[in-house]
Amino acid sequence: MEKRLTASHWGTYYLSVDQGKITAVDPYEMDPDPSAIGQSFVDGIQHPCRVKRPAVRKSYLEKGPGAATDKRGAEPFVEVEWDTAFELVAKELDRVRTDFGNQSIFAGSYGWASAGRFHHAPSQIHRFMNSIGGYTKSVNTYSYAASEVILPHVVGMMDWLLSQHTSWPVLEKHCQLMVMFGGVALKNGQINAGGVGRHSAREGLLACKKAGTKFVNFSPIREDVDDALDAQHYQLVPNSDVAIMLALAYHLYDGGRHDQEFLNKYCVGFDQFKPYLLGKTDGQAKDADWAERISGVEASVIRDLAIEMATKRTMITASWSLQRADHGEQTHWMAIVLAAMLGQIGLPGGGFGLGYAGVNGVGHQFRNFTWASLDQGVNNVCDFIPVARISDLLLNPGGRFSYNGQDYIYPDTKVVYWAGGNPFHHHQDLNRLLKAWQKPDSIIVHEQTWNALSRHADIVLPATMTAERNDIVCAKRDDDIFALKQVVEPVGEAKNDYDIFCGIARSIGALDRFSEGRDEMDWLKLFHAKNRQRAASFGIDMPDFDSFWEGGEYSLPAGKDLVLLEDFRKDPETHKLRTPSGLIEIYSETVASFKLESCKGHPMWLEPKEWLGGKHAKKFPLHLISNQPATRLHSQLDHGKASQESKVSGREAMTMHPDDAQERSLNIGDIVRVYNDRGATLAGLIISTIVQPGVVQLPTGAWYDPVDPGMIGSLDKAGNPNVLTRDEGSSELGQGPTAHSTLVEVEKFEGQVPEVSVYTPPEIIGL
């Protein structure tokens, strides 16, 4: 039996193949902490739910664009030949380009797609669209949109910060106290966008523990920190982190323990922030008693912690989840202000960290090396949306929105084109999305499986998976690069996204512009040549293409230890930050000048619209944490073994505290209905003290599976939390997603339990 290398966002593995079938998955020998998600390759790649041939929704095929759009998700599909599909897509893109203009094509196509530099679906679709005149794009990520917009005003770009986070070995040597908001969940460190050679987060954390680092964590879920770290764990009212951070800041200041010299030399605006902190502006000192009333964390805990933080080398970490919430901008901003008051930013082991273990690679000791990727060309369309405003875009053509201090207008969308992302996974309030989804004339997707996205499309073009193609895999913030040779034949007639776009480009007459006459291997050789050239500029001699391709893997020599903002601390003049003042902006004149109610000039406690401390909690008394799933990446391979084995009573598992379960007379394994005014879903119940009372955990990623497909408001059978989440921007500044500010109620599901049916293909008919 042959074993062949494959790689994914969750790790590198060997696939055993017997007569064209994948029979086993073994972890890569260099990985000290391989992820079990890879086991889903055994059944996931060649699963019956793969899309096998191009397919068109019945009414669409019969009557063309705009036909019976309210039947999306409900109607059967008709399979067609590839050439027919290419023609259909080309004709529609031409119609829309000519009659309405390219801004009427929305191809933001946000999503993680698969690992692999060349077959990266979002890069492919953007290059293709640019080769035919452009498209309306999306900006920022679902991961940390609010921070991406606020942090450039405060300290610098989010991606730039993440690329120089203090590395694990430095933390091990110097960090005495790690104060964590939202934990450092190892379930999340399984993943890194682009691939993982070595999983390093567990090693890094355990080394810190061994060296004597003390861990303190504020989080609604105890599992956000590994038991081995023996962290002091405090539960808190979800979304109240800013209040706790403010109170820590207050007691640092009140006790004269803040570092005024650091504030003077490296920051601007402490004097504008101070009156708010002390309560001079609103009559409320942000002290520990105040924070206790908001967060439920005992005042004495906060006061003592402030003293301890000031006497130790302290790293303050905040997970990305904190800002995926109403007023999410305030959380990371305030964490940075707190770290600035401690004065340890730029010192080894101190300062702040955003998203340690949020993905593998944050804290990795690596070379800041940009691997080659597909050139996307130039987009001639200026229109854009903040990524999480997709439903608003479709529902309000011509409507205004505010973003980062300016007003913009939503274009009128005729075509939605997606390749490599799944809005029926990632977006909030799926019933609202479903309504918005009825608006465009055409919805075209490239998909691997018959998931909720492809089921709700008009034209579905089957895409290959990584094991079915050749590619080069490497991640940002990682040193390892892999040569991936095709392992198995594509399922059915599935094609690579590149070949699909070549087919459409040929029909449109844009093939040369799109492909530049290259095939898959030509592109891989081009990428490798660029990588070699870049490596040479670092004095590194990478092997030539043939040796690399033959060898299968290559690692850059180890990078140096990193200390976040060390250069800035050593010399703030030469290493100015990219903020208006060149310094850390505790108060931002720029943000203040926008005059927004939802985001002012300095970080503040702003009450979320939906949280346990608010009025909605009377009707919906449980805070829903729809966090990242431990057994898959988002919705990918939800049909695979690793994910399916984690289901409870046939659907996604929801975890509830024993007190809340008792109050509702619920038992382990019950099928429960989780609901609020936006929707309802069924989940299988786990009862555990890992979640605090008043909180339920229902991870993202179960495929949306409505009882009545196409019907807005239908009960979801599989446990997708996004039928419950809010679809409102974090603020008028960032417009980030706010899934983590959602309240629900839970009851036992009575009556005939509907069977989950989303993992078998929809009805496919002949015409």
Ligand SMILES: Nc1nc2c(c(=O)[nH]1)N[C@H]1C(S)=C(S)[C@@H](COP(=O)(O)OP(=O)(O)OC[C@H]3O[C@@H](n4cnc5c(=O)[nH]c(N)nc54)[C@H](O)[C@@H]3O)O[C@H]1N2
């Ligand atoms: N409630 C709630 N919702 C959330 C979050 C949350 O915390 N709570 N988190 C958000 C975050 S941080 C993120 S990043 C998003 C993630 O949202 P997405 O990135 O959209 O989620 P994925 O499931 O990874 O979607 C990738 C899709 O691409 C397809 N795909 C994979 N490889 C290929 C390929 O090579 N070609 C083509 N054509 N298709 C491919 C897969 O089948 C899958 O449908 O979700 C967000 N949604």
Ligand SMILES: Nc1nc2c(c(=O)[nH]1)N[C@H]1C(S)=C(S)[C@@H](COP(=O)(O)OP(=O)(O)OC[C@H]3O[C@@H](n4cnc5c(=O)[nH]c(N)nc54)[C@H](O)[C@@H]3O)O[C@H]1N2
């Ligand atoms: N296994 C796996 N790992 C993943 C992913 C995946 O799909 N699967 N997705 C990846 C992606 S795209 C991203 S962006 C990162 C996201 O990384 P994060 O945003 O950090 O991930 P989450 O799991 O949403 O949240 C982490 C924890 O934050 C806690 N939390 C939620 N709300 C609050 C709050 O208000 N206060 C406090 N103190 N804690 C809170 C929850 O208990 C939750 O378990 O994860 C990545 N890692």
Ligand SMILES: [Mo]
């Ligand atoms: Mo993300």
